[in-house]
Amino acid sequence: MHRLPINEKITGEVLAKSVFNEEGKLLLQAGTKISKNHLQVLHEANISEVYVEDDNYCLISLPDSYYKYTYNHAKQILEKRIDCRYLMPSASNPKVRDTIYRLMEEILCDKGIISILASMKWVDEYTFEHSIHVCMLSLIMGIGVGYNIRRLKDLGIGAILHDIGKLRIPENILKKPAKLTDEEFEEIKKHTIYGYGILKQNKNISMISAFIAIGHHERYDGSGYPMHLKHENIHECARIVAVADVFDALTTDRVYRKKMKLNEAIEYITDFSSNYFDRKIVNAFVSYLPLYQVGTGVILNTGERGLVANANKDMPTRPVVKIMYNKNGKRLKKNYKIDLTKKSNVLIEGVCDL
Numbered sequence: 001m002h003r004l005p006i007n008e009k010i011t012g013e014v015l016a017k018s019v020f021n022e023e024g025k026l027l028l029q030a031g032t033k034i035s036k037n038h039l040q041v042l043h044e045a046n047i048s049e050v051y052v053e054d055d056n057y058c059l060i061s062l063p064d065s066y067y068k069y070t071y072n073h074a075k076q077i078l079e080k081r082i083d084c085r086y087l088m089p090s091a092s093n094p095k096v097r098d099t100i101y102r103l104m105e106e107i108l109c110d111k112g113i114i115s116i117l118a119s120m121k122w123v124d125e126y127t128f129e130h131s132i133h134v135c136m137l138s139l140i141m142g143i144g145v146g147y148n149i150r151r152l153k154d155l156g157i158g159a160i161l162h163d164i165g166k167l168r169i170p171e172n173i174l175k176k177p178a179k180l181t182d183e184e185f186e187e188i189k190k191h192t193i194y195g196y197g198i199l200k201q202n203k204n205i206s207m208i209s210a211f212i213a214i215g216h217h218e219r220y221d222g223s224g225y226p227m228h229l230k231h232e233n234i235h236e237c238a239r240i241v242a243v244a245d246v247f248d249a250l251t252t253d254r255v256y257r258k259k260m261k262l263n264e265a266i267e268y269i270t271d272f273s274s275n276y277f278d279r280k281i282v283n284a285f286v287s288y289l290p291l292y293q294v295g296t297g298v299i300l301n302t303g304e305r306g307l308v309a310n311a312n313k314d315m316p317t318r319p320v321v322k323i324m325y326n327k328n329g330k331r332l333k334k335n336y337k338i339d340l341t342k343k344s345n346v347l348i349e350g351v352c353d354l
Contacts (some may be wrong), residue, residue, distance in 0.1 A: 013052040070118040135160035137244035144284025158212030165195030211235040239278040263317040297354040303327030
């Protein structure tokens with residue numbers, strides 16, 4: 001898409017984004033072919049610019065320097081996340097780390113993709129950063145389920161562009177700090193269809209990436225959108241991105257809610273894996289997250305502190321903990337173990353030094 005000033009030269013152009021007045025009232029719907037009468041409506045509403053479609057209508061016209069800035073910012077996010085032990089594979093798994101870094105580098109070096117990311121960043125900073133996080137998390141799961149390099153690249157491109165359809169969502173809805181109305185939520189849901197339409201028209205992007213755009217909000221039990229698909233009817237790559245998308249959303253601060261703690265987000269993902277998500281993919285995800293490795297110091301909601309003695313692969317937020325300090329902070333003469341899988345009321349509050 002291109003941003004153009006309101007004048008007679010845009011007569012006949014097709015709106016890429018809906019136009020709203022200052023009160024939020026819809027003036028012209030996306031897809032409208034602009035007429036002279038429409039120009040009058042826009043002038044009366046003091047609208048000075050609109051977005052129109054072109055052969056690359058997913059893109060916004062931006063200066064070349066902005067693309068370079070976007071690339072550098074994306075690299076900074078990548079390097080920060082690659083070193084974050086809570087969101088990326090640990091140093092004990094260099095093969096996974098190196099594979100992800102190499103794939104991300106290759107994806108970000110694609111001028112077409114970085115142009116799209118620049119457009120996302122210009123419209124919404126959160127969507128831009130979220131897209132990079134989701135890409136990295138998706139690649140972890142792709143490696144976990146055994147994808148080859150070619151499939152991993154298709155997965156990575158689809159993941160980093162999964163929200164591209166949001167470029168066609170009105171900004172007053174996309175950036176609304178309060179709860180959306182039912183009508184606004186229905187508009188937001190259309191980003192999956194818009195994204196599919198954008199990606200399937202790009203001959204340089206695999207249809208797998210387009211399937212990710214339309215399918216990342218589908219849920220394993222059929223409760224998702226836009227088509228209410230179930231189980232294997234949802235493309236496996238879309239099932240992967242669905243997990244990454246929800247996990248990153250839960251662990252990121254938003255204007256309308258605080259982020260979840262890491263263990264709470266993982267518990268949410270694992271608890272709903274049989275309904276919302278593919279269990280095989282969830283298992284691949286949590287197996288690579290060094291959440292509570294053996295020897296990690298933890299504090300429980302009871303106030304007690306101890307070390308992780310044994311990890312639990314099926315329930316990574318509930319390991320076996322060797323209690324070393326009581327709730328008053330006093331060192332115990334005799335340590336004892338608690339299996340958190342058998343103590344549903346006892347939770348890990350956080351990581352600590354002992």
